[in-house]
Amino acid sequence: MASTLKQMKEGESVVDHSSAVGGGVDDVYGEDRASEDQLITPWTVSVASGYTLLRDPHHNKGLAFTQRERDSHYLRGLLPPAVATQELQEKKLMQNIRSYEVPLHRYVAMMELEERNERLFYKLLIDNVEELLPVVYTPTVGEACQKYGSIFKRPQGLYISLKEKGKILEVLRNWPERNIQVIVVTDGERILGLGDLGCQGMGIPVGKLALYTALGGVRPSACLPITIDVGTNNQKLLDDEFYIGLRQKRATGKEYYDLLEEFMSAVKQNYGEKVLVQFEDFANHNAFELLAKYRTSHLVFNDDIQGTASVVLAGLVASLKLLGGSLADHTFLFLGAGEAGTGIAELIALEISTKTYIPIDEARKKIWLVDSKGLIVSSRKETLQHFKKPWAHEHEPLSTLLDAVKAIKPSVLIGTSGVGQTFTQDVVEAMAAFNERPLIMALSNPTSQAECTAEQAYTWTQGRAIFSSGSPFDPYEYKGNLFIPGQANNAYIFPGLGFGLVISGAIRVHDEMLLAASEALANQVTQEHYDKGMIYPPLTNIRKISAHIAANVAAKAYDLGLATRLPRPADLVKYAESCMYTPNYRSYR
Incomplete structure (x- = not known):
């Protein structure tokens, strides 16, 4: 308690985990770190106070700060007098988002919310998944990538270009989070069906990782979007004054593969054997080769394949x-x-x-x-x-x-x-x-x-x-x-698959895990769905679906001897559900 009082005197804020949602695993490992190895003392996670707290998207609650929290954390006068619940904030923001007729405007509004209030962003996405999935993911994310240079405001991930050759480990260490569990990486050469969008392909890793959290339950702080910029062959982008990437034709051959080799080595060195690297939207000629090369030495997965x-x-x-x-x-x-x-x-x-x-x-x-x-x-x-x-x-x-x-x-x-x-x-x-x-x-x-x-x-x-x-x-x-x-x-698949790999501590992805994920998803289709001609369950149940997929994948990892998180939990579905990130606000004391 003495350390807590000392922090309060120094103007820091302490999260009260007694109000945390997510079950007993949360209480043992600390806020949303159920799938991590490191033990964290659960009552001493500190965040900034005052004006800095309101500018911190990980901990800002906006008008949801109570009067007591405003007094304790130097917020009085920095907010209007009204106190709002998270549910009321959600209702207001959904009204605002629905008022935009242009899908790209909805996308920008959601990205701005994520940069302002992370928990509220994920609350909206989880509670309104069928409505907002097409906004933060396909099809709107495709248009967002095409116009990324124009709508770019602040970086949401790491950009590793040819200029960083020889320094990639150093670049990874510039990222503020240390305990990364999932990386989604693209080189932007084949974005959806839209072709080579170069550095502007960053919208895809950002969108995918938002779904890893909202649909699969991986902590936001454990996710890292990365774009590898080796140039672009899209002349329109090279001529665009607002283009944010390298202005050169794509590097190929040895230069390209040397950069990827340095990247993959640096990832393992910095984050360990169990970090999942998901390759995303690489062109055919590189995608198959990269997957074949690294699947035996790293925990890698190509979502397109x-x-x-x-x-x-x-x-x-x-x-x-x-x-x-x-x-x-x-x-x-x-x-x-x-x-x-x-x-x-x-x-x-x-x-x-x-x-x-x-x-x-x-x-x-x-x-x-x-x-x-x-x-x-x-x-x-x-x-x-x-x-x-x-x-x-x-x-x-x-x-x-x-x-x-x-x-x-x-x-x-x-x-x-x-x-x-x-x-x-x-x-x-x-x-x-x-x-x-x-x-x-x-x-x-x-x-x-x-x-x-x-x-x-x-x-x-x-x-x-x-x-x-x-x-x-x-x-x-x-x-x-x-x-x-x-x-x-x-x-439907990659968030649950990735989460299953994380909670089992898997060190490799095996084809049998993909079959296990498919079977788990197919088993979630009920007679009621078949009566409507559906062969996939509604996305409204996606968190439950992801928990079953994660459990099936984790079970296969244990069966194959590829899991490192021991002992094996007795009920993997319950374990997966207890490990899932929940976006409900924490209380501060």
Whole structure:
């Protein structure tokens, strides 16, 4: 108590953890640090007082400071007399955000809130997830990245450019937080379906990590967004006076990979073996190589290859209740053979192989891919990139998607092309001609790049399609029946997957963990959801869903001997829920 009195005399503020929400694990390890190794004495976490406290987004509560707190922490006169609850603040801010008609204005308002009052930002996002997810994530985050130079106000993560070569460890140590558990990193070369946005791709790591906290429960202070700037080949950006990145063409080859090697080594040196590095929106030619290179030595995960695959597989497993049969009974046709397409295809093949015990090479024969040159077939093998070669099956060459649909007769059509309106009426009607219930997944982001809309899929199949997309579509009524489109959103998977890795102390990501995440998500779809044609549960339940995914992933980490947090908790779902960050205000004393 003496140390507490000393702090109070020196004008510091002390957080009272007796009011903390989140369960017994919080009480042992300190504020929201349930998934950390370091023990922290729970009653001595200190923050600044007075005017500085109001400018600290981690601890500022605005008008929610009580009269007693205002007296204790030198706030009297710095705030208007009214005292508001967090719920009243939330109501006011949601009214303000809804008043903006332009989505980008809503995005800016949310980012400004995060910089002003972190807990209120996450309270809004958690309580209004279906409404605000499209604001802080796809599709609005795509426009935000395109205009990032114009709307940039203050840095929200670390920028590591070629200028920092040889000094990356030093740069990491400039970040104020020491106990980092999750890093999302991009080089900005392939942002969503929008292409090379260079340094302005920072909006993606920032958005992803907001979801790690809101949807997965990882503490905000344990998250670090990073952009690696090696230049851009986007001439429009290079000519833009407001562009915030290096004004040069992209570095490639040895220069590029040397910088990434230094980065990955510095991350492990600074944050240890158990920090999760999520690669995000790297171009195909680098994404596969980086994942293959570092997955055996670091805790790494590529959301475009693995996260997309896991969420799509979950939808496919769930859809079997509507389609009938097992995965092995269906034929899959992809439009798009990049990171997402081949990543999904490989995970489907792995799941079929695991369930039927047939060799994975045999399982792959149920899956066909179409790229920009047509159907991928064995006669093209010599000219194919390495990640496409496993999908080069025996068949005559076909140049169009429509020809491929008619020849292959798939029961599932999956779009990962990044090109909008490529599932034409002819293609969709062909799918409906030989499938009672065709499954159509138009996954490209943002909404403008979707291969077809929900309305088109339902209309062209006379309401028989099971439809899912990457970005959200509104429910659609067809001949008196209301259809609710599924959203194969990576946000279902990566926050829970990452949280499961963190709470188990995993040191590597294994493909079996991705299958475990998919199965956990598919198990959350109920009969009530199926009755509405849904193959994904509503995002309103996402924290509960993430806890189940985290528990399944953690269980697999323990089973594989890759978990370091021992002993294994008896009830992993309850343990995951108890470890989750909660944004409710703390009381100060």
